[in-house]
Amino acid sequence: MTAILEAKDIVKRFGGLVAVNRVSLTVNEGEIFGLIGPNGAGKTTFLNSIAGTFKPNAGVVRFLGRETTGFRSDVMCKLGMSRTFQISQPFPKLTALENVMVSAVFGNERGAVRDPEAWSRQMLDFVEFPMPPDTRADNLNTVQLKRLDLARALASKPKLLLLDELAAGLTTGELDDLMAIIRKIRDSGVTIVMVEHIMRVIMGLCDRIVVIHYGEKIAEGTPEEVAHDPKVAEAYLGEKYIL
Amino acid sequence: MARSSVQSTIVFEVLRRLTTAAGITIILSVVAVIVSAVVAGPFTLVNAIVTGGMWALLAVGLSLVFGVMNIPNFAHGEFFMVGTLVSYLVFTPLHKYLRQNPSSVLSTVAPFAGIFAALLVGALLGVVVEKLIFFQLRRRSREQWVMNSFLLTVGLSVVMINGHQLLWGTNFKGIPRYWDVKPIDLFGVNISMDRAVALGLAVVTIAIFWFFLMRTRTGRAIRAVAQDETGAQMVGIDLNRIQVLTMALSSALAAMAGASLLFMFPSYPTVGLKPLYVAWYVVILVGLGNVAGATIGGFLVALLQTLTSYFIGVGWEDVVPTALIILILLFKPSGLFGSEVKGVWEQ
Numbered sequence: 001m002t003a004i005l006e007a008k009d010i011v012k013r014f015g016g017l018v019a020v021n022r023v024s025l026t027v028n029e030g031e032i033f034g035l036i037g038p039n040g041a042g043k044t045t046f047l048n049s050i051a052g053t054f055k056p057n058a059g060v061v062r063f064l065g066r067e068t069t070g071f072r073s074d075v076m077c078k079l080g081m082s083r084t085f086q087i088s089q090p091f092p093k094l095t096a097l098e099n100v101m102v103s104a105v106f107g108n109e110r111g112a113v114r115d116p117e118a119w120s121r122q123m124l125d126f127v128e129f130p131m132p133p134d135t136r137a138d139n140l141n142t143v144q145l146k147r148l149d150l151a152r153a154l155a156s157k158p159k160l161l162l163l164d165e166l167a168a169g170l171t172t173g174e175l176d177d178l179m180a181i182i183r184k185i186r187d188s189g190v191t192i193v194m195v196e197h198i199m200r201v202i203m204g205l206c207d208r209i210v211v212i213h214y215g216e217k218i219a220e221g222t223p224e225e226v227a228h229d230p231k232v233a234e235a236y237l238g239e240k241y242i243l
Numbered sequence: 244m245a246r247s248s249v250q251s252t253i254v255f256e257v258l259r260r261l262t263t264a265a266g267i268t269i270i271l272s273v274v275a276v277i278v279s280a281v282v283a284g285p286f287t288l289v290n291a292i293v294t295g296g297m298w299a300l301l302a303v304g305l306s307l308v309f310g311v312m313n314i315p316n317f318a319h320g321e322f323f324m325v326g327t328l329v330s331y332l333v334f335t336p337l338h339k340y341l342r343q344n345p346s347s348v349l350s351t352v353a354p355f356a357g358i359f360a361a362l363l364v365g366a367l368l369g370v371v372v373e374k375l376i377f378f379q380l381r382r383r384s385r386e387q388w389v390m391n392s393f394l395l396t397v398g399l400s401v402v403m404i405n406g407h408q409l410l411w412g413t414n415f416k417g418i419p420r421y422w423d424v425k426p427i428d429l430f431g432v433n434i435s436m437d438r439a440v441a442l443g444l445a446v447v448t449i450a451i452f453w454f455f456l457m458r459t460r461t462g463r464a465i466r467a468v469a470q471d472e473t474g475a476q477m478v479g480i481d482l483n484r485i486q487v488l489t490m491a492l493s494s495a496l497a498a499m500a501g502a503s504l505l506f507m508f509p510s511y512p513t514v515g516l517k518p519l520y521v522a523w524y525v526v527i528l529v530g531l532g533n534v535a536g537a538t539i540g541g542f543l544v545a546l547l548q549t550l551t552s553y554f555i556g557v558g559w560e561d562v563v564p565t566a567l568i569i570l571i572l573l574f575k576p577s578g579l580f581g582s583e584v585k586g587v588w589e590q
Contacts, residue, residue, distance in 0.1 A: 089474035103478035
C-alpha cells in the first residue's frame with residue numbers, strides 16, 4: 001500500500017489558542033480513514049490545514065508524493081483533493097446540475113471533461129441525488145445539499161476526498177443510504193478521509209481511525225483497537241458507552 | 244391544444260413581469276421617452292442615450308466590484324478622473340503635432356490612442372489598487388469587511404484627488420472636441436462626432452463585456468465567485484486572480500468612460516465626484532451587485548436627468564434622481580430589479 005497523504009507534525013494556532021498540536025498521520029491509497037474526537041478537538045481545523053483553507057503554522061503536508069504545505073484550496077482541488085464542508089457551500093442561485101457543472105469545468109484542467117453536463121448528470125446519479133437536477137440550490141434541504149456537495153466534490157475527479165461531518169443531522173435510514181454511497185465512491189478508486197461524530201458511520205465504514213483530543217493525536221488504529229483504547233474512553237468520558 | 248396552453252403561459256408570464264416594479268419602470272420610461280420626443284424634440288432623447296451609455300459603463304463596473312468583492316467603491320469616480328487625465332495627456336501633444344503636420348488618418352485615430360491609453364492605465368491602476376490595498380486588507384482581517392473596505396476607498400479617493408492636484412494643479416485640462424468634423428445628422432438632430440463615438444464605444448464595450456461575463460470560462464468564474472467565494476475556491480477557481488481581474492475591469496471601464504467624455508468633462512481633481520454619484524444612483528436604483536440592471540439603469544437615470552433639466556430646470560437634475568432613490572429605498576429596498584430581471588439574467 002502506498003501513502004496518498006502524509007501529514008507530519010501539523011500545528012495550527014489561532015492567536016494563543018493551539019487548535020492542532022503536532023498531529024501526524026498517513027493515509028494509504030484506497031482506504032476510508034476516520035478522524036474522530038470530542039467537539040472542538042480540532043478535527044475540522046486539521047482538515048482545513050491540509051486542504052488549503054488556511055496555512056498551518058508548522059508541519060509538512062505531502063499529497064501524492066509532493067509537498068503541498070500551505071497550497072491554496074483551488075490548487076489542491078486541481079491536484080486531486082476535493083472536500084465537502086460541515087455547512088454546505090453551494091451556489092444558491094444555480095440549479096443542482098449547474099452547481100456540479102461549475103466544479104466539473106473549473107475543478108479539472110481546461111478541457112479535461114469533454115461534456116461537463118453529461119458528466120455532472122452522471123455524478124448526480126452516482127450519489128443518488130433525490131431531486132430533479134434542475135432544482136435551484138436554495139430550494140434544497142440539508143440532506144439534499146449534502147448529496148449535492150458530494151456530487152460536486154466528485155465532479156472534479158478527486159483522488160482523495162475529504163468529508164467533513166457529512167452524516168450530521170441524518171436519520172438512521174438516511175445514514176444507511178449514505179454509507180452505501182461512500183463505499184461505492186471508495187470502490188470507484190477514491191481514497192476517503194472523513195471527520196464524523198456518528199459512531200455507527202465511523203465504525204461501519206472506516207479501515208483506520210485517528211482520535212484527536214485538545215488538538216493532539218491520542219490514538220490510532222482499526223475501529224476495534226481504538227474502541228478499546230482506555231485513553232479514548234477517557235477523552236469521551238461519559239460518552240464511553242457509544243464506543 | 245398543448246401549444247395554445249404554452250402560449251397562454253407565456254402571455255401570463257409576460258404580464259406578470261410587466262406588472263412588477265421593473266416592468267412598470269420600463270413602461271413608464273418608454274412612455275416618457277415618447278412624450279418627451281414629441282413635446283421637447285428628439286434631441287433630449289439623443290442626449291439621454293449618449294450620457295446613458297457612459298453612466299451604464301460606470302455603473303456596471305461599480306456593480307461588478309460590489310457583487311464580486313463586496314467593496315462599496317467610493318473611489319470609482321477617481322478612476323473616471325484618471326481616464327480624463329490620461330486621455331488629455333496623450334491626446335493634447337498628438338493634437339499639437341497634427342496642427343503642424345496635418346494628416347487625416349492620424350487625426351481620426353489620435354483620439355482613440357488617448358482613450359485606449361486611459362483604458363490601459365485604468366486597468367493597471369485597478370491591479371495596483373487591488374494588490375496594494377484590498378488584497379492586504381483581506382489577508383489581515385475579513386471582519387467588518389464592507390465597512391473597512393468602504394473607508395479604504397474613501398481614503399483612496401482623497402489621495403487620488405490630492406495627488407492630481409499636487410502633480411497637475413487644479414486648472415481645467417480640457418479639449419473642445421476630439422474630432423474636428425461636421426456633426427452627424429440623425430432624425431433632424433445634429434450629433435457631434437464625439438458624442439456618436441462615445442455612444443458607440445459604450446454600446447460595443449458593454450456588449451463585449453456581457454459576452455465575456457456570460458460565455459467565457461473566466462466570466463463564468465467571476466459569476467461563481469459573486470455567488471459564493473468559498474464554494475468557488477473549493478471547486479478550483481483561483482480567487483486572487485478573479486479579484487485582481489474584477490478590479491482591473493471595473494477601473495478600466497470607468498477610465499474609458501472618463502476618456503471618451505473628455506470633451507464634456509475637462510480633467511480637474513474632483514471631476515470624478517459627479518460621475519461617482521450618478522453611478523451610485525444607478526446601482527442603488529437597480530439593486531446592489533446587479534450587473535444587467537446597471538446597464539438599463541444607466542440609461543434610465545440619464546433619461547430622468549435630461550427630462551428634469553428640460554422640464555423643471557437645469558440644476559434640478561441631481562435632485563430628482565436622489566428623491567427617487569429615497570422613495571425606492573423606502574418601498575423596495577432591494578432595488579427596482581432586485582429580484583425579477585436579475586433572475587432572467589442569470590439563466
